[in-house]
Amino acid sequence: MLSLEGLTTAEIARRTGLTRGTVSVYRSRAGLDLPRERGPEEPEPTTRTVRVPFDVLAMLQPFAAARDIHVCHLARDLIATIADDGIADAVLDDGVTTPKTTGAPPC
Numbered sequence: 001m002l003s004l005e006g007l008t009t010a011e012i013a014r015r016t017g018l019t020r021g022t023v024s025v026y027r028s029r030a031g032l033d034l035p036r037e038r039g040p041e042e043p044e045p046t047t048r049t050v051r052v053p054f055d056v057l058a059m060l061q062p063f064a065a066a067r068d069i070h071v072c073h074l075a076r077d078l079i080a081t082i083a084d085d086g087i088a089d090a091v092l093d094d095g096v097t098t099p100k101t102t103g104a105p106p107c
Contacts, residue, residue, distance in 0.1 A: 050079070 002012045009027065013020045057071045064074040082088050089098055 050075075 002015065007015075009020050009023045012018070012023045016023070018026075052072075052075050057075065060074055060078075061071050064071040067074065069077075082091055086100075089096060
């Protein structure tokens with residue numbers, strides 16, 4: 001199998017005539033998931049996707065509407081403000097005190 005020979009998804013797609021997406025699906029099904037390949041023009045991402053349940057977004061909608069912004073932007077702003085101001089413990093109010101750390105570990 002070409003994947004086991006160390007070929008990239010793009011190289012396998014070029015050799016076989018399949019799309020890179022199709023090659024990725026086959027790799028995934030075979031348990032050969034690899035990190036996404038990035039071209040030289042594509043920098044490392046600086047964000048991560050966070051899934052917010054629809055019912056939570058619905059509860060935030062009035063606050064977003066009052067600010068004339070999309071509810072997803074409000075959710076992002078809330079998370080950023082909580083992190084920037086170091087107030088996650090206060091917002092969660094669960095009795096846990098988190099020690100100060102430097103940097104942010106990836107999700």
